[in-house]
Amino acid sequence: MAEISPLEQRIGHQFRDPALLTQALTHSSRLQDEPEAIDNQRLEFLGDSVLGVFLAEALYQAYPDEREGHLARAKSILAKGDFLAQLARELDLPPLLRMSEAERSMDGHLRDAALEDAFEALIGAVYLDSDFPTTRTCLQGLYGDLPTRLEKRLAHDNPKGRLQEWTQAQGQEQPIYTIVNETGPGHAREFTAEVAVAGEVQGSGQGASKKEAEEVAARSAIKQLGI
Template sequence: MSSSATPLEVRLGHVFRDRALLAQALTHPSLRQDPTPAESNQRLEFLGDAVLQLVLTEALFQAFPGEREGELSRLRATLANGTCLAGLAREAGVAAALRLNPAEEAAGGRTRPTALADALEALLGAIFLEAGLEGARRAVQGLYGPLGPHLAAAAADNPKGRLQERIQPVHGNEALRYAVVATEGADHARTYTVTVFLHDQPVGTGRGSSKKAAEESAARAALAVVSGPRPV
């Protein structure tokens, strides 16, 4: 690998020939509000999301030959969720390389999980454009390493799954419903409030920087209710 490679490129296993493409992958949407707008990483994120899904699908298909489609889909969602991607982005050093405007920086945007996850997907999209599927596959394999530890960690912190397991024996499969009850902030820094209902009864509310994070927060709150001295 070139001696001029940045630490992030070393971690990704790819040195960008097109430095403008690398810069775009790291450009947060907040820069569009600056006096000199820059093209953000949103289009590359769209591409990178599809690339990541394909690479993970292939890896899981080969790693779990006996699993059904539904379980493979669940495992893929676990590996590609925002929490997992943000963690991989932190380990790779994405935060230090992000390009964002001063207001977003002051608001903590550099460490915002959604910004990190989006940038990582954008980087994978950019690698795909330069090095094709094989280059993107190498980057994903380098970021994740063995899939087992990531799946185990996600299983240990799956509040929605634990809530479903607690509720299902008494109330059935369709008893829980998650609803967004409020949103705040600009598109690139939005906060969601979600309430989880048991039938029509609210049992937990949570907030997060994505709908998924807010749902997980609501599920944790609901678990405290259904596991309390007067369980639902």
Template sequence: MPHTAKLAALQKRLGHTFRQPALLAEALRHASSLQDQPAAGAHNQRLEFLGDSVLHFVLTDALFRQFPEEREGVLSRRRAGLSKGEFLSRLARDLGVDAGLQLGQSEEDAGGRGRDSILEDALEAIVGAIYLDADFATAQRVVLGWYGSLPERLKAMEGHDNPKGQLQEMVQPAHGNGALRYEVVKATGPKHAQEYEVAVLLNGRTIGSGRGTSKKNAEEEAARIGLDTLRHERAERKE
């Protein structure tokens, strides 16, 4: 798909049509792209700085209004969950941000299009771009549209806060405490920005694998996949 068509499709999924398309292009332009195209324009780090603050205020305001009985500590924890890198990178993938990224060839070859940190930064940059293209009210409406119902989103997230513990609880009655093992399959990227792929094995059989910017995040993602695998297998046995 030509780049202009990708941007049009992305704007539709984002829920905002840019009056200044150059802002969206800048939000998607990773610093590595300037190695190959130094005259392309500014990369997205300044927009990411702005968008991070806009995103946090949108979430702070929404949580404050929707949960009037909750104390500051609970609201802070919920905001952190809704704005953490792992969550934002998944949200970016759901919106199709990865397809629109502008990367340098070296970063592209290293798998940068799927890198959590790059997707997180791009999504925050897009928030900043929407704010500049329109106003805060528009950015607020668009961002909350991405999240959907915050109570439902938080319920789903809080049920997945400890996937490794959930997997252990599922496995332990039948297989004992030592049946699970997590293994790093590979690590890519420079040392200061590595992405890990981790597999979880049940008695030597791989039941899930995950990727993340830390071993912990990758293990948690692998555990989520492992949970899905075992639940699916149980459902098939019952049929």
């Protein structure tokens, strides 16, 4: 049997058909340089569905008392593109993506969309190379403890709420957000926000809207305060 690659070790699965792994890592732009290559779009389609089944089953078991609405929201959060891109980075997929030289020169291998597609394609490839129980085991290893992942993701999606909860727990007044700068033309404004906790500025951030800038500032404050 061929030696298991570092990526296969991180996934927790050694491919019987290495061509599936190669295909999963092949971006559609690769066909510009290698016309005979097979891109990962079909595997991505399959992997998206397999991932959906895994998350639905895992959340159903992890939250026996929650209703459909909560489970559906949790599933959506854990299957969002930017979160799947994060998992792809944890697997160190960016340098392994097979794409055209032109696409790579524009940092295409670092883009969330390409990483999300590759992650889903990888799941599809594992499923085709084995079976659902094996794929489930791999995904359990990649996601880790699902409630913990979900809690962290919820905090990431709602940094202002998390910061406010912390200040309340400390007996402090709620954070105060201030837009300190606006730049750019009307159709492409950029806002800079600062957030003060207990009278001291603890974070700042920029965004295309006031809300986005405040959320970035809240994340900055969370990091600064070690919450």
